Amino acid sequence: MISSPRLYVRTEAIADPGPLDQVLEQLAASDPRALVWIRAGDGMIGLGEVIRHKATDVADAEAWWGEVCRAVVDVSTDPDATAGLFGSGLLCFGSFVFDPDNTAGQSVMIVPQQVIGRRAGRAWRTRVAETEEALDQPPVPDPVSRSLPASVSLPVAAPGRVGPASPASADSPASLDGTDSVDGRAERDPRWERAVADAVGRIRAGRLDKVVLARDLTLVAERPVDPRWVATRLADRYRRCWTYHVDGLVGATPEMLIRREGGLAVSRVLAGTIRRSAEPAGAAGRGATGDQALAAALASSTKDVEEHEYAVSSVAAALAPFCSAMNVPDAPYVLELPNVLHLATDVTAVARPEATALRLAAALHPSAAVCGTPTAVARETIAELERMDRDRYAGPVGWVDADGDGEWAIALRCGLVDADDPHRIRLFAGCGIVAGSEPVAESAEAAAKFLPMREALGAG
Numbered sequence: 001m002i003s004s005p006r007l008y009v010r011t012e013a014i015a016d017p018g019p020l021d022q023v024l025e026q027l028a029a030s031d032p033r034a035l036v037w038i039r040a041g042d043g044m045i046g047l048g049e050v051i052r053h054k055a056t057d058v059a060d061a062e063a064w065w066g067e068v069c070r071a072v073v074d075v076s077t078d079p080d081a082t083a084g085l086f087g088s089g090l091l092c093f094g095s096f097v098f099d100p101d102n103t104a105g106q107s108v109m110i111v112p113q114q115v116i117g118r119r120a121g122r123a124w125r126t127r128v129a130e131t132e133e134a135l136d137q138p139p140v141p142d143p144v145s146r147s148l149p150a151s152v153s154l155p156v157a158a159p160g161r162v163g164p165a166s167p168a169s170a171d172s173p174a175s176l177d178g179t180d181s182v183d184g185r186a187e188r189d190p191r192w193e194r195a196v197a198d199a200v201g202r203i204r205a206g207r208l209d210k211v212v213l214a215r216d217l218t219l220v221a222e223r224p225v226d227p228r229w230v231a232t233r234l235a236d237r238y239r240r241c242w243t244y245h246v247d248g249l250v251g252a253t254p255e256m257l258i259r260r261e262g263g264l265a266v267s268r269v270l271a272g273t274i275r276r277s278a279e280p281a282g283a284a285g286r287g288a289t290g291d292q293a294l295a296a297a298l299a300s301s302t303k304d305v306e307e308h309e310y311a312v313s314s315v316a317a318a319l320a321p322f323c324s325a326m327n328v329p330d331a332p333y334v335l336e337l338p339n340v341l342h343l344a345t346d347v348t349a350v351a352r353p354e355a356t357a358l359r360l361a362a363a364l365h366p367s368a369a370v371c372g373t374p375t376a377v378a379r380e381t382i383a384e385l386e387r388m389d390r391d392r393y394a395g396p397v398g399w400v401d402a403d404g405d406g407e408w409a410i411a412l413r414c415g416l417v418d419a420d421d422p423h424r425i426r427l428f429a430g431c432g433i434v435a436g437s438e439p440v441a442e443s444a445e446a447a448a449k450f451l452p453m454r455e456a457l458g459a460g
């Protein structure tokens with residue numbers, strides 16, 4: 001039996017502080033541990049910590065969150081002020097490991113002391129405390145009052161020079177010049193390419209249909225990596241993605257595992273990728289004509305369409321038992337991001353009342369977009385061939401509210417700041433492997449997926 005402290009919660013409407021990526025940059029007095037969920041300037045920033053729960057898995061987190069919510073007293077004086085604002089009121093941020101059986105990492109759920117939220121031009125602040133009196137005290141820090149004394153300022157700082165961790169001098173930033181470049185290391189990894197070739201062999205031999213293989217890249221920065229700095233830059237450039245930071249895991253993902261708002265559940269499935277070329281303007285990959293040609297190539301690639309279909313079927317099959325109606329579009333559309341184009345399908349469904357965002361996330365994870373088909377064989381294949389701890393990469397990351405609504409994305413295009421040495425950050429990128437995959441092309445795709453984080457860190 002889990003026992004939860006009584007929590008008092010108050011939500012109030014506030015003046016619009018402006019796009020949250022800019023607010024994050026101005027949150028001078030806040031802690032670098034600020035929790036972040038931003039998309040196109042809207043979303044939530046969480047400050048402070050009231051409770052932290054080390055979850056064993058998503059189902060455990062759901063049971064725990066139910067207990068917490070049962071012990072909550074909402075003392076908002078004007079509940080109408082924020083009624084219907086998705087994300088307002090008590091909420092919890094979370095980030096889950098990809099595979100609890102194969103990791104040294106830890107899933108975490110965090111209830112912040114304060115949330116500053118913004119959606120569609122409206123804004124709110126939610127405060128949480130263990131006594132009602134504490135809610136009557138001025139919040140510390142008060143990020144929406146613009147009169148912070150300079151002395152409390154902890155500037156959101158750039159990481160300085162960033163380079164690949166080199167085995168020879170693992171503690172100092174490596175040179176970005178010459179042959180020892182991030183590019184050289186990020187583009188190709190012979191060991192990973194052999195794993196891809198091995199996976200293709202297993203798929204052609206009929207042992208499985210699809211497996212997602214990932215690799216990592218550790219960068220070392222001159223100064224400790226401030227996730228707020230990284231998140232600000234990601235949110236500005238990747239406006240169609242969900243920019244997140246939870247407990248050292250920072251990234252901007254284009255893939256929504258499940259969003260539940262009221263009875264409506266939506267999952268954005270991605271699989272099938274083409275890199276936007278870095279060729280000079282006028283060449284394929286740059287400008288409208290180049291993008292159109294790439295989009296057409298992607299949409300007509302049998303390999304990518306097949307890879308995509310596995311991912312869509314796995315999501316539709318996992319959602320079906322929890323939904324009374326579902327719409328699965330016949331064909332994908334092309335989602336354009338600054339670094340890549342993806343085949344995308346938005347599966348929408350009417351969720352049964354007991355199907356909370358966390359319950360749906362538990363049912364959907366791991367989807368074929370990050371694991372493979374069939375799931376169990378793909379999971380074993382990953383453990384065997386990848387030889388890497390995914391930690392919280394490719395696990396669900398997001399938030400849930402007291403009604404069970406929320407958004408759980410897949411933690412992609414991210415990095416994990418080393419808890420013991422914040423100068424070090426481990427980036428991840430993975431690719432769906434099917435019968436028609438080629439190791440060198442998959443390396444190029446992985447390199448394109450590293451790009452958002454490398455650019456945000458100034459190691460582009």
Ligand SMILES: C=C(O[C@@H]1C=C(C(=O)O)C=C[C@H]1O)C(=O)O
Pocket residue numbers: 212214255270271272273342369370412413428429430431432433449
């Ligand atoms: C695994 C990743 O991305 C996934 C794999 C994709 C693919 O192989 O085409 C596309 C989007 C994601 O579902 C990643 O970004 O690390």
